[in-house]
Amino acid sequence: MSTEPAPDTAAHPALDRQDIAHLARLARLAVTDEELDRFAGQLGAVLDAVAQVQRADVDDVAPTTHAVPLTNVLRADVTTPSLPRDVVLAGAPAAEDDRFRVPRILGEEA
C-alpha cells in the first residue's frame, strides 16, 4: 500500500488539523476551519479509545469480516427488467440528453 510508517502502538495516535484536512479531502467533505478544530479534538479522544484494540493479543487470530459462514452465493446469469429511464432520471439532481448531468470533471481516474 503506501510507504507511511505504521503508527507506534504505544504512542498517542494524535490527529492534527492537517491530518483531518487530508482525510476530509479523501472523503470529499468540505469541512470548515471551525469544524477542523472541533473534530481534531473529538477524534483525538475517540482514537485514543479505539486504539485499545491494539492491546489485544491477536498474533494467530484470523480476522472476521463476515458474521455468517457463507461462501459462493451466486445468481444465475439471467436478465431481469431494468427501471424505466424516466424513473431513473426523476431522482437525479440534474439530467440532460437522457443522462445524468454532472459538473465539470478535472482529473482522469483509473
Add this chain to the structure above:
Amino acid sequence: MSETRSETRSETLVDFDDVLTRYEPVIGLETHVELGTESKMFCGCSTTFGAEPNTQTCPVCLGLPGSLPVANAAAVESTIRIGLALGCRIAPWSRFARKNYFYPDIPKGFQTSQYDEPLCTAGHLDVEVDGETYRVEIERVHLEEDTGKNLHVGGATGRIHGADHSLVDFNRAGIPLVEIVTRPVPGAGAKAPEVARAYVTELREIIQTLGASDVRMEQGSLRCDVNTSLAPVGSLEWGTRTETKNVNSLRSVERAVRYEMRRQAAVLDAGGRVLQETRHFHEDTGSTSPGRSKEEATDYRYFPEPDLVPLAPDAEWVEKLAAGLPELPAARRTRLREEWGLSVTEMTWLVNAGALGLVEQTVAAGASPADARKWWLGELARRANDAGVELAELAVTPAQVAELTVLVAEGTVNDKLARQVLDGVLAGEGDPRSVVQARGLAVLGESDELGAAVDAAIAGAPDVVAKVQAGKVQALGALVGAVMKATRGQADAATVRRMLEERVL
C-alpha cells in the same frame, strides 16, 4: 480524451535502434476484458451494447441507497476458465474488495473489485515473435465491475479539459470485467513492442476461443494499459515505469511501447528522471501524453466487501470447468502444423496473415492443406492487400475456395481460369461451379473445337512445323502458345501439346 496535441509535439524522441544501445526495456500489461454475460456482474440488467442511455440500469447498478449486489455465476465461471487457460492457480478462497474513490462514472463511490485475494494467480502465456518464444508471466486474473460512461460537453469536442460539464450513462456500469495483469516482462529488447502486441493478440484469441467475451477493442470490450520502463544496459535495477492508458488496438499496443521507449530514453539521456505517471495514448499521432497529475497520491482504502461473501471454488468445480475447456489456440496451431506437415516458419506466416482459421475451414470443406494454403496466402492475400481489407473480409467463403481447388484438381479449370472464376465469385456471381457455367470457363477437352484450333495452328505456321520435324522439338512451344491464345486460355496446355505431337511428329 485528454491533453492538447501541442504538448505531445514538444517531446524529444530517441531513434528506436539507438534506445537499445543504451537501455533495456521492461514491459507489463494490464488488460480489461468485458465478459459476454447476459446480465451484469451484480444485478440482472442486460449488458447489450449500444442501448439507449440509462435504459439498462436498476437500484443496484445505479448504487441507490439500500441496494445490494449478488454475484453473477457465469462471470465467476468465465474468470476461472480464463485463469485455467492461462495456466493459473485457482484460489480456493477469494474475495471481492472495495476500491474506494470518487468519480462520477462509479455509482457507489467505490468499485467492487478484488484486491489481495484474486480468483486466479501465477499463470503464464507463451508468445512467439520471429520464431522466438517469450514467456509472459501472469500475476493475477481478477473479477470486477465496469464503470459508466462520461460524455464531456462544451469546450473541444468530447475532451475532458475545457468541458463545461459532463453527462453520465450507467448502461455500462456493472458489466463484469476481468482484469488480467502480467508480471514485468524483461529481456525482449528490440522485440518488446512486438512482444506486447503478440501477448494481447494471443490473449484475445484465447478469450475468443473460450467464448468468454467478444473481445472487440473498437467497442471497448478489450482495453489495454501498457506499462513501460527502461533500465541502463547491464543494470540490475528496473527503471521507473509509466502506465499508458487508452490503448485501443493491437497496433497501438506496439506503437505505445515503441513511443514510450523512445521518449523515456530521451529523458534519461538528458539526465532527467522518468516520472511514475499515467499517460494517455493518442491514436492519431501514435504518441503519449501525461495525465493530469494529482495533488496527492490516491489512497483507495481497499477492504473486503462486506456485502458479498467469499468465493471458494472447490476442486470439483474447478476440475469440471477445466474439463470443459476447448482446444486452446497454441495447441490447435501445433496440431494443425503437424497435420499439415508445415514448418514452424510456415505456420507463423499463416498465423500472421490471419489465415489459420480460413485455411482450416477450407481444408474441412474438402481442399488439400497445400492447396488451401496456396490460395489464401497467394492469390487471395494479394487481392485482400490490393483492396486494403483483411483476408476474412473478402467476399469469398472457405467452402468456395475449397470448391475452386477441387475444380482445378479435377481439371475443370486450370490456374488461369480459376483466377477468373474467383473474379466471378468475388463479384457476387455465386459459387465457383455456377461461375464456370455462367461464364463458360471450363477447360476445353479433346473436342472437335480444340482439334480445329490445333489444325489451324499447324496450318498457320508451316515453318515452325518444319523445324519441329527437323528435330527442334522445343519449337513446339510456339504452336502450343498459338493454340492457347486462340482458345483464350481455356485449353489445357498439356493436352494441346499431346495433340500437336500426335499430328506433327
Add this chain to the structure above:
Amino acid sequence: MSDLTALNVVELQQALSSGETTSVEVTRAHLDRIAAEDGTLGAYLHVDGEAALRRAAEVDASGAAGTGLAGIPVALKDVFVTEGVPTTSGSRILEGWRPPYSATVAQRLADAGTVLLGKTNMDEFAMGSSTENSAYRPTRNPWDHDRIPGGSSGGSSAAVAGRLAPVALGTDTGGSIRQPAAVTGLVGHKPTYGSVSRYGLIAFSSSLDQAGPMARTVLDAALVHEVIGGHDPRDSTSIDAPVPTVVEAARRGAGGDLAGLRVGVVRELGGDGAREGYDAGVLERVAEAVALLEGAGAEVREVSCPSFGLALPAYYLIAPSEASSNLARFEGMRFGLRVGDDGSRDIDEVMALTREQGFGPEVKRRIILGTYALSAGYYDAYYGQAQKVRTLINRDFLAAFDDVDVLVSPTSPTVAWPIGARVDDPLAMYAADLCTLPASLAGVPAISVPCGLSEGLPVGLQVMAPALADDRCYRVAAAVEAALGAPLTDRLGERAA
C-alpha cells in the same frame, strides 16, 4: 370499542377478525393519536394519512383483516427504502428523495396486509444512541419528554411506546433496536445476522446492520419477526434457512417454565468488578429479572467473556470504516441533495460542498474516523486489528454457549438520559452501546425485554443466544414478561391517563 391504540397486535388481530373493528378504524385511531401527540414526541418524519386509510380500506375490502398481520398498522424506521414514499435515513442529504423501489422487509410487511402509518425518526444514517442526530428534529421519550428515546431507532421506540403505532421496525448495528427498546419499555429484537434481509436497508455498517421488530409485547415482536424473516436472494449475506419458530417460542415462554435452561450472566457486562458506568437501579432490576428466571426453573451461573471489554473500540473502528465507504454514494450526482453547482465549481468541489451541507457532525466524524482507519499504513493497526478482536469476541460467545443456553446482561447501562446531556461528548454517547456491541460483532441474536423501572424509567434485560437460535431469546423474554405481569408500557398508559 375502547381506545384502539391501547391494544397490542394480538388484541388487534382478535378485534379485527371478530369484526369488532376494522383496519380503517384502527388506522384512523393511530393517525388521530399521531396528530395529537407527534408534535411533541417527534417520532415520525413522514406520515401520509390518506394513503394509510386507502390501504386500510383495501385490506378491509379484501376480508383479510385479522388474518396474520393483515390490517395491522405499522411504522418503519426511515432507514428502509419505500417505493414512492419519502426516505431520508434521518439525513438532509436525502431530503425529498422518493425511492424507485422497496426494501424486502417493507415489501414483506405490505404483502402480509399491514398498513404503513409512516416513516419514523432516527439518528442520521443510524449513527447515534439518542435520536438527537436526526437532521430534522429530536425525538422525545414518552416516559419523560425531557429525555431521549434511545437510538438510533428512537422514532420507532417513541412511536410504539407512545401508542402512535402498535409495532414498528428498527435496525440494529450496535444496539439501535435494543437500547431504544430498553429505555422506552419495549421489546426489541436484533435477529441473527443474515436472517432478515438487508436489501433496501440504507447501509450504515454492512457487516453489522440487521432489521428487527420493536413491540410492546414479546409475542407481538415474534409475530412481526416471523413475517420479515427468511431468505432473500437479493441479499448475498442472507442465510438460506427456515425462520426460527419465534412465535411458538414466545407462547411457550409465556407459560413461565424454564426448567433445565442454562442462563449465563455475563460478568464483564455489569457483573463483579465491571460496574463502572452502570446505574445501580439498572443493575438491581436486572438482578431481580435473573432471580425471576431462576424461579422459573432456569439454572443461572456467572460466565466470563474477557474479550467483551474490547467490543467498543473494535466496533467504533469497524462501523465507521464500513460507513465511510457506504456513505460515499451520497455525493449528489444521481439522487438527493446537490449543493453549489452554479457552473463555477468543478465536480470535486460540488461533491465536497454537498456532503458538507448534507451530513451532520456525527456522520462527518465517523466518515473521517473510518477513512483514517482504512487508509494506507493504518489499515492493519486499526481496521485489521478490530476484525481480529471480532474473532476473539466470537470465541468468547462460542465458549460461553458450550456451557449455557443463553447469556443475559443489562441492555443499556443506564436509563434514558436528559436530552442534550451527551451531545458534545461522543465517547459518553458511545458508552450507551457497551452491552449491546458484543452480540452485534458476533452476529448472534439478542433481545431486550423490559424488567421494571428505575427512577421511574424503563430498564431492559438483554438475552443473547447462539446464531439462528433466536427462538431462545423470545422464550426467555416471554418468561420474564409473564413473571412481571402486564407489559411495562401499560404503566406508561396508566401514568398518562
